[in-house]
Amino acid sequence: MALGKDYATQECSIASALEVIGERWTLLVIRDAFYGVRRYNDFLVHLGIPRAVLSARLRALTEQGIMEKRRYQESPPRDEYVLTDRGIALWPTMRALGAWGREQLTQVQLRVFRHADCGTELGSYNECPACGTIVPVSDVEVLPGPGLSRDPADPVSRALLKPKRLLQPVVIDPV
Amino acid sequence: MALGKDYATQECSIASALEVIGERWTLLVIRDAFYGVRRYNDFLVHLGIPRAVLSARLRALTEQGIMEKRRYQESPPRDEYVLTDRGIALWPTMRALGAWGREQLTQVQLRVFRHADCGTELGSYNECPACGTIVPVSDVEVLPGPGLSRDPADPVSRALLKPKRLLQPVVIDPV
Numbered sequence: 001m002a003l004g005k006d007y008a009t010q011e012c013s014i015a016s017a018l019e020v021i022g023e024r025w026t027l028l029v030i031r032d033a034f035y036g037v038r039r040y041n042d043f044l045v046h047l048g049i050p051r052a053v054l055s056a057r058l059r060a061l062t063e064q065g066i067m068e069k070r071r072y073q074e075s076p077p078r079d080e081y082v083l084t085d086r087g088i089a090l091w092p093t094m095r096a097l098g099a100w101g102r103e104q105l106t107q108v109q110l111r112v113f114r115h116a117d118c119g120t121e122l123g124s125y126n127e128c129p130a131c132g133t134i135v136p137v138s139d140v141e142v143l144p145g146p147g148l149s150r151d152p153a154d155p156v157s158r159a160l161l162k163p164k165r166l167l168q169p170v171v172i173d174p175v
Numbered sequence: 176m177a178l179g180k181d182y183a184t185q186e187c188s189i190a191s192a193l194e195v196i197g198e199r200w201t202l203l204v205i206r207d208a209f210y211g212v213r214r215y216n217d218f219l220v221h222l223g224i225p226r227a228v229l230s231a232r233l234r235a236l237t238e239q240g241i242m243e244k245r246r247y248q249e250s251p252p253r254d255e256y257v258l259t260d261r262g263i264a265l266w267p268t269m270r271a272l273g274a275w276g277r278e279q280l281t282q283v284q285l286r287v288f289r290h291a292d293c294g295t296e297l298g299s300y301n302e303c304p305a306c307g308t309i310v311p312v313s314d315v316e317v318l319p320g321p322g323l324s325r326d327p328a329d330p331v332s333r334a335l336l337k338p339k340r341l342l343q344p345v346v347i348d349p350v
Contacts, residue, residue: 007203010203010222010223011285011323011324011327012203012206012273012276012285012286013273013274013275013276013277013280013281013285013286014202014203014206014269014272014273014276015203015276016276016277016280016281017272017273017275017276017279017280018202018203018272020276020280022197022199024197027189027193027197028182028185028187028189028190028193031187031189047185086279089275089278089279090275092267092270092271092274092275092299092300093268093271093272093275094189095267095271096267096268096270096271097189097192097193097268098187098188098189098192099188099267100188100192100264100265100267100268101187101188101189101190101191101192101195102188103264104261104264105188105191105192105195106188106191110186110187110188111187111188124267125267125300125301125302125309126300127300127302127309134300134302148186149186152186
């Protein structure tokens with residue numbers, strides 16, 4: 001059952017947002033897209049969800065203008081999925097939600113987000129305490145935190161052990 | 176079906192957060208608590224959800240340490256529900272999600288959030304552009320935006336037509 005349709009009577013922009021991104025797994029697909037995951041099979045192995053669910057989520061996200069399909073190979077035809085500007089505008093939400101989860105729930109730090117220009121760790125509002133500015137998404141670097149497993153099973157998680165800027169495509173080592 | 180239990184294998188603080196606050200209606204209950212709704216019947220009329228769902232959500236939020244029950248009347252015994260520090264720490268998420276919904280989806284402004292000290296409208300990171308600071312939750316004032324209905328049916332929505340600080344109890348006119 002879709003999470004959101006119940007909210008239609010709510011006159012509220014949070015409710016409107018939940019109608020679009022409130023379905024199961026949707027925010028984790030978007031999270032992966034920020035980490036630079038672009039290809040169907042990479043989402044599949046990293047998320048470990050059924051193909052039907054992943055396909056449905058990618059289709060909905062594309063229809064809602066949050067992601068777009070881009071052809072990266074003609075023969076055979078292959079598409080990848082990248083965040084649009086509307087999708088990238090979800091970063092403050094992702095950042096805030098992740099910071100809350102870490103501070104209030106997991107308590108261990110699984111990933112570090114830092115300002116690429118100066119290396120300072122960002123606050124929950126994506127602000128750089130050293131520079132005193134809110135950092136654009138493209139200048140955020142993600143790297144493993146002390147709590148993250150250093151020996152993950154899937155190639156996407158292994159690729160994410162190296163520091164990288166958000167949105168830049170993740171580089172998967174050939175098996 | 177709970178949204179979150181599927182995420183247990185995800186080593187991720189966003190997934191952990193979704194396990195706790197990803198169920199249907201939960202974020203809208205928390206939103207109402209930020210607006211100063213505290214009493215069961217006020218949540219009920221403002222959200223328009225079944226009693227069983229509201230009771231389950233308030234119980235779960237209390238168990239998870241996001242809200243706490245406070246006795247406000249002894250005879251007959253009556254409790255109200257208020258956000259704990261863990262719950263208040265969700266404000267950056269609520270603010271970011273609401274700002275995204277407004278900018279990307281509803282486009283009309285339903286509610287305005289401003290810095291109580293200077294009256295300046297806040298940005299999506301809850302920052303005050305005039306003061307150059309990130310504003311504490313207790314200094315955020317919420318008031319109706321141009322897109323909000325000025326003649327709502329329920330007393331909580333009517334009470335929220337007046338500007339008020341977040342977290343301060345909403346004052347409902349007697350019927």
